[in-house]
Amino acid sequence: MTTRERDTSHDIAIVGMAGNFPGAPDIGTFWADLCAGRDGITRMSPAELLAAGVPQELVDDPAFVAASGLLSDVDRFDAELFGLSARDAAVADPQHRLFLECSWHALEDAGIDPGRFDGLVGVFAGGAPSTYLLSNLLQNDEAVLTHGPDHLVLQNEKDLLPSRVSYALDLTGPSVSVQSCSSTALAAVAAGCGSLLAGESDVVVAGAVSVIVPQHPGYLYHEGGEFSPDGVSRVLAADANGKIPGDGLGVVVLRRLEDAQADGDRIYAVIRGWATLHEGRHGRQGFGVPGVPGQTAVMAEAMAVAGVDPAEIDHVEVTAMGTPFGDAVEVMALQEVFGVDGVERVTLGSTDGNLGHINQAGGIARLIKAALALHHEKLPPAVHFTEPNSRLSSAGDRLQVVTELTDWPRGERPRLAGVNAHGYGGADVHVIIEEAPAEDAERPPARPHQLLVWSALTAEAADAATTRLAEDAARWTNPADAAYTLQCGRKAFGDRRMTVVSSSADAVQALTSPARVLAETGVGTRRAGFLLAGVGEQYDGMAGGLYASEPVFRAAIDECAALFREHLGFDPVARLVGARTAGGGGLAALLGRAPEADAAGGGPADTVVVQPGVFAVDYALGRLMTAWGVEPSVLAGYSVGEFATAALAGALTLQEATALVATRAKLISRLPAGSMAAVPLSESELTALVGDLGVFGLDVAAVNGPRMIVVSGAPEGVVQLTEKLAAEGVPARSLRTTHAFHSRSLRPVAAELTAWARLNLSPRAPETPYLSNVTGLPITEKQLKDPGYWAEHMCRPVQFATMIAHLAAERPDTAFVELGAGQSMGAMFRGHPDFPQKSWSLLVSTLPGEADPRQDTESVTDALGRLWLSGVDVDWSAYQSGRGARKTTLPGYAFQRERHWIEPTAPGSGTEVPRGTRAR
Numbered sequence: 079m080t081t082r083e084r085d086t087s088h089d090i091a092i093v094g095m096a097g098n099f100p101g102a103p104d105i106g107t108f109w110a111d112l113c114a115g116r117d118g119i120t121r122m123s124p125a126e127l128l129a130a131g132v133p134q135e136l137v138d139d140p141a142f143v144a145a146s147g148l149l150s151d152v153d154r155f156d157a158e159l160f161g162l163s164a165r166d167a168a169v170a171d172p173q174h175r176l177f178l179e180c181s182w183h184a185l186e187d188a189g190i191d192p193g194r195f196d197g198l199v200g201v202f203a204g205g206a207p208s209t210y211l212l213s214n215l216l217q218n219d220e221a222v223l224t225h226g227p228d229h230l231v232l233q234n235e236k237d238l239l240p241s242r243v244s245y246a247l248d249l250t251g252p253s254v255s256v257q258s259c260s261s262t263a264l265a266a267v268a269a270g271c272g273s274l275l276a277g278e279s280d281v282v283v284a285g286a287v288s289v290i291v292p293q294h295p296g297y298l299y300h301e302g303g304e305f306s307p308d309g310v311s312r313v314l315a316a317d318a319n320g321k322i323p324g325d326g327l328g329v330v331v332l333r334r335l336e337d338a339q340a341d342g343d344r345i346y347a348v349i350r351g352w353a354t355l356h357e358g359r360h361g362r363q364g365f366g367v368p369g370v371p372g373q374t375a376v377m378a379e380a381m382a383v384a385g386v387d388p389a390e391i392d393h394v395e396v397t398a399m400g401t402p403f404g405d406a407v408e409v410m411a412l413q414e415v416f417g418v419d420g421v422e423r424v425t426l427g428s429t430d431g432n433l434g435h436i437n438q439a440g441g442i443a444r445l446i447k448a449a450l451a452l453h454h455e456k457l458p459p460a461v462h463f464t465e466p467n468s469r470l471s472s473a474g475d476r477l478q479v480v481t482e483l484t485d486w487p488r489g490e491r492p493r494l495a496g497v498n499a500h501g502y503g504g505a506d507v508h509v510i511i512e513e514a515p516a517e518d519a520e521r522p523p524a525r526p527h528q529l530l531v532w533s534a535l536t537a538e539a540a541d542a543a544t545t546r547l548a549e550d551a552a553r554w555t556n557p558a559d560a561a562y563t564l565q566c567g568r569k570a571f572g573d574r575r576m577t578v579v580s581s582s583a584d585a586v587q588a589l590t591s592p593a594r595v596l597a598e599t600g601v602g603t604r605r606a607g608f609l610l611a612g613v614g615e616q617y618d619g620m621a622g623g624l625y626a627s628e629p630v631f632r633a634a635i636d637e638c639a640a641l642f643r644e645h646l647g648f649d650p651v652a653r654l655v656g657a658r659t660a661g662g663g664g665l666a667a668l669l670g671r672a673p674e675a676d677a678a679g680g681g682p683a684d685t686v687v688v689q690p691g692v693f694a695v696d697y698a699l700g701r702l703m704t705a706w707g708v709e710p711s712v713l714a715g716y717s718v719g720e721f722a723t724a725a726l727a728g729a730l731t732l733q734e735a736t737a738l739v740a741t742r743a744k745l746i747s748r749l750p751a752g753s754m755a756a757v758p759l760s761e762s763e764l765t766a767l768v769g770d771l772g773v774f775g776l777d778v779a780a781v782n783g784p785r786m787i788v789v790s791g792a793p794e795g796v797v798q799l800t801e802k803l804a805a806e807g808v809p810a811r812s813l814r815t816t817h818a819f820h821s822r823s824l825r826p827v828a829a830e831l832t833a834w835a836r837l838n839l840s841p842r843a844p845e846t847p848y849l850s851n852v853t854g855l856p857i858t859e860k861q862l863k864d865p866g867y868w869a870e871h872m873c874r875p876v877q878f879a880t881m882i883a884h885l886a887a888e889r890p891d892t893a894f895v896e897l898g899a900g901q902s903m904g905a906m907f908r909g910h911p912d913f914p915q916k917s918w919s920l921l922v923s924t925l926p927g928e929a930d931p932r933q934d935t936e937s938v939t940d941a942l943g944r945l946w947l948s949g950v951d952v953d954w955s956a957y958q959s960g961r962g963a964r965k966t967t968l969p970g971y972a973f974q975r976e977r978h979w980i981e982p983t984a985p986g987s988g989t990e991v992p993r994g995t996r997a998r
Contacts, residue, residue: 084385089817090271090349091338091514092449094188094331096180096970099443100147100324100433104970105187107452108443111481112458117432119322120148121309122295130295144296145309147324147434152176152289154975159535160246167978169215169225169559171208171234173244176327177287179973181243184329189343189567189965190281192247197280200251201240203329204262206288206438208234214293214316217982243283252876257438260397261354262286263500264441264509267330267968268352274334287327288437293806297323306399311400311435313428314409314479316465324434327401328442330449335515342562344965345514347449350494351384353377357504366502368404373411373506377496380508381415389420391510392486393457394496395444399430402467408498409469412477426470427451431461438486441499445509448495452513457484517815524558525627527578527936529943530585532564532570535970537599543970546984548560548589550969554582562963565954572601576943578936596947603947604893604920608726609907610696610719611898613688617928620899621695623935625655629960630705634698638736642690645740650690650929672806685816686743689718692898693739696722697732699897699924702938707953708945712889713848714881717819720851720871729842729862734839741834742872745827752818753796757803757810760785767806774799779820780876782906788813790821820875828869836865847886854880878906886912892947893920900927920948 085995095105097605101118102108102557111118122144127137136142155175157167159182167175181201185192192199211234215221221230237255244253252273256266263286270282299307299320306312324622338345381387394412398405416424429443430436436443451457457480470477486493492512499507532547534540554560557579577595579585588594624631639651696719704710704726715723718739725735757764761778764771764787771777771789776799779790789799796812803810817823841862850857852870854877861867885892896903904921907913922944926937946952 086936088275088742089335090274090331091333091335091343092346092349092511093333093338093343093965094184094186094190095329095449096183096187097326097328097443097446098149098176098180099326099328099436100149103150104183105446105450108446109454112432112447112450113456115459115461115483117144117461118147119309119324119434120295121145121300127295127878132295139298141299142296143299143305143307143309145306145322146293146295146297147322147326147436148295149176149289149292149325151975152293152325153977153979155179155978156973156975157978159971159973162938164978166233168980169221169233170669171204171210172291173208173210173237173287173289173327174234174239174983175978176289177203177205177239177285177329178243178246180285180287181247181283181325181670183970184283184285184331185247186568186970187967188281188331189563190331191567192249193569195281196208197251198251198278199247199281199283200270200273201241201243201249201253202266202273202282202284202440203243204255204256204258204266204286205236205239206290210291214980214982218980219983221980234341239287249283250455251281258505258507259501260440260505261435261499261505261507262329262438262441263394264445264497264499264507265354265505266334267349267442267445267509268354268507270332271349271352274332280333280337282332283329284332285327285329285442286438288439289325289327290323292538293325306400309548310462312430313398313400313431313460314396314405314426314464314467314470316339316467318400318402318405318467318584321401321430321619322434322833324436326433326436326439326443328439328446330442330445339515342962343966346450346513347511350386350512351380351382351510352508353379353383354505354507355379357506362504365504368407368500369504370407370410370414372504373408373498373500374414374426376506376508377415377498380496380510382444384510386510386993387420388416388418389422390491391416391424391447391494391496393425393427393451395448395498396426396428397436397440397444397498397500398428405467406469408500409467413469413472416476420979421476422476423478425457425478427458427460427480431463441497441507444499445497445511448497448511451486452493452495452511455461455486455488457486459483488516496692515621516966522960523627524556524961524963525935525939526623526933527558527575527939528561529578529579530557530561530564530940531574531576531946532568533574535571536574536974537573539972539974540571540575540597543969544575544589544595546969546972548586549595551582551585551589554585557582557585558961558963560585560965560968562961563965563968566958567965572599574597574598574601574947576947578939578943580936596944598947601947601949603951604891605889606950607889607892607894608700608710608713608723609894609896609903610700610713610715610722611692611896611900611903612715612717613692613720615898615902616654616692616695617690617899619655619657620925620928621655621698621934622657623933624938627935628702631698634701635694637732638690638694638697641733641736642694642740645737645746646690648688650687651694654691663915685747686740689743690736690739693718693722693736695925696897698724700726702896703895706957707951708895708942710846711887711892713846714885715848715851716878717876719898720848723848724844727846727848729841729844729848729857730839736867737838738835742831742868746817746824747874749815749817749824749826751793752791752821752823753793753893754779754788754790754798754813754815754818755800755810756813757787757789757808759787759808759841761787767808768799768802771799777821778875781879781908782876783879783882784911786906786909787877790818791823794817806876820873822873824873828873831872832869833867835868839865849881849884851878853877853878855884879910882907882910883912886910893922893945893950895922895924895945897924899925920944
């Protein structure tokens with residue numbers, strides 16, 4: 079039966095993993111060592127032993143074997159990240175601390191941020207008894223008297239290991255301690271799988287840890303003992319002569335398969351079945367002596383649960399640790415299970431030869447190895463293996479130890495592996511895993527530009543993360559997957575970094591270029607505000623990339639275009655969202671547009687084309703940003719931008735707003751041509767210099783700053799004014815426009831627009847506050863209910879300087895995003911005296927100006943990243959919805975470890991103990 083034909087509703091996906099093993103502090107190094115046939119055993123020379131503090135007499139003892147599976151930096155920990163004080167970190171079992179870091183990395187590897195995950199995350203874990211408590215804490219007089227023995231015991235209690243993780247990571251699913259000696263890790267995995275199937279967990283963190291303190295670089299060999307006399311573990315080999323002690327820890331993250339597939343998780347392998355049982359007394363020669371019947375039974379039970387027979391198993395990771403008797407018992411059990419008709423060949427592997435016997439964590443190392451073998455389609459070789467032991471030889475070719483790195487490709491049927499764990503005392507576990515379902519080769523096209531975001535608790539950790547990503551980026555086959563994993567699967571901290579990339583090669587370049595990595599430190603939470611542009615900066619193709627690649631944007635544009643066709647008889651938006659004309663071109667080059675045209679709300683081309691087109695792009699950009707979770711707390715539009723603002727704020731329906739824009743544009747187009755000019759003076763300064771503007775037949779059309787106004791009126795009046803100002807040394811500049819917008823010149827159609835509004839508009843209070851062009855202050859219900867408001871809006875000046883002053887006073891912590899082409903509104907903000915002194919001085923543009931060579935997709939992506947960088951919430955799941963991106967392996971958090979350690983009191987040291995204060 080193939081995977082697709084069978085019922086997979088009980089399958090569990092391994093979606094994340096992390097580990098810290100001898101010689102391999104991470105999974106990548108672990109896998110590389112396995113494939114290279116390297117062990118991670120520490121073997122010291124006599125000089126190194128002496129330097130490490132080993133007594134001379136022990137170094138000289140011929141029975142001392144200087145070999146052990148050690149971990150590095152067990153005394154170091156990133157206490158701040160996990161919310162522990164230095165005092166608490168020092169008294170916590172290093173097993174707890176290392177397991178916390180490992181759990182964090184495993185969840186990151188799974189692309190799961192527990193703080194944003196909508197479900198219960200359970201923890202099933204076990205560890206060794208705390209030798210740190212026994213060897214260090216209880217042997218330190220000051221520690222005992224300062225903290226009290228009961229507190230020290232609690233902080234080092236092995237059964238509180240999962241609770242430590244659940245508390246530190248704020249996980250609210252089951253938190254269960256599992257203890258069964260060397261089968262602890264696999265027993266935790268089995269318990270976690272059951273919790274997922276029962277529905278009490280939606281994600282499970284499962285694993286185990288074993289770290290013995292003090293970490294001895296060797297051991298004394300005793301004839302007839304379990305340890306190797308030469309410091310080499312030869313698992314399943316004819317010359318196997320004992321095990322090596324080791325430390326280690328590992329964690330896997332589990333989800334129901336259907337959930338993992340729905341969320342685009344990277345799946346290493348699938349757990350099909352498992353069994354846990356105790357061997358009992360029958361068939362065992364002693365409490366600590368393994369027996370064949372129980373090991374046979376647990377493997378057979380797991381296969382039955384998985385619905386497979388022995389002939390379907392390709393590979394088994396065995397518990398064998400290199401002891402002649404233990405290896406022989408496991409081989410006999412394997413022979414019973416696989417010595418049946420139909421079984422041609424089963425390969426065997428183990429991790430004890432690589433790592434030493436790492437006690438409670440041995441099963442998780444084997445499970446991780448088997449899952450990686452399925453994932454990478456390779457079987458790593460056994461280390462220190464020459465000839466099989468006699469028991470194994472008797473099985474012929476049916477059971478074979480892998481002796482070289484071997485390809486293990488997908489075939490006609492799913493590849494399956496078994497993982498054994500046999501605990502001292504008789505608690506056995508067996509897990510059956512299968513290759514992950516084949517990924518669908520058909521994926522929606524990725525965005526042209528990808529947004530990489532990452533963060534950390536400290537600037538040092540964020541910078542270290544930048545370096546790690548740069549080193550990793552060269553192997554990325556799809557930067558979209560990396561972007562998805564960083565956005566949706568990592569916790570957001572206050573020290574933030576971002577960059578926009580277009581390919582893996584570009585990612586390497588960007589991540590190694592300080593100019594392309596944007597950084598913010600100490601970021602808090604900020605609200606967003608929308609600034610909606612008027613006409614003047616538009617050009618052909620300015621939003622063509624967005625129209626082609628963003629469904630939300632395209633749908634909004636199409637909806638506006640359809641409504642405008644009803645009113646105008648043509649589509650005024652098509653030129654703005656088509657292909658960008660090479661070398662600029664378009665409306666600007668054709669008509670000689672000046673950027674300042676936006677300052678008066680007029681446009682350089684036909685009003686009935688430009689104003690509806692700009693409205694549609696403004697509106698669609700607003701819809702796109704809100705779809706990505708950027709919810710504005712306030713909106714402000716310039717001239718025609720206020721119509722899009724009213725629609726986005728809910729004061730007008732889209733149907734009403736488009737009808738209003740089209741009607742207004744048609745009415746204005748019937749009027750005589752007019753002119754406008756930008757003047758670098760205040761209104762009072764201008765009047766003092768030239769007298770009453772009415773003499774020229776002109777009005778102030780916009781007040782954009784304390785010394786930044788626009789005048790509007792008949793062409794001859796504008797010419798007269800600019801000539802007079804030139805004579806006075808004032809560089810007034812005529813703007814290319816079709817009409818004298820926001821002036822008395824539009825009064826002839828004001829009554830008609832008012833009458834139309836009375837019959838066709840039913841304004842309502844805005845759902846989001848927005849500012850009025852007429853007053854520069856928040857729109858009032860009275861204004862909205864007045865049909866004449868839109869006529870006043872058309873004829874009266876734009877009070878943009880008042881808008882800026884209001885926002886500076888009332889919205890000091892807002893991050894503003896300018897919706898539209900170019901940065902004309904941002905320029906006016908920056909020119910306002912209130913702007914530089916305020917903490918709200920973040921202004922982000924969306925579409926590039928016509929002279930900007932960037933694509934619109936890059937510019938909008940950069941805008942979103944800058945908003946997040948400043949502290950604005952982004953709904954990354956919505957941003958990635960429908961994109962087909964998948965979680966991928968990326969470097970984990972760069973822990974900033976410091977030493978947190980209490981040494982035992984040296985005999986006769988005379989350590990002074992602190993004195994308490996008696997309560998009175």
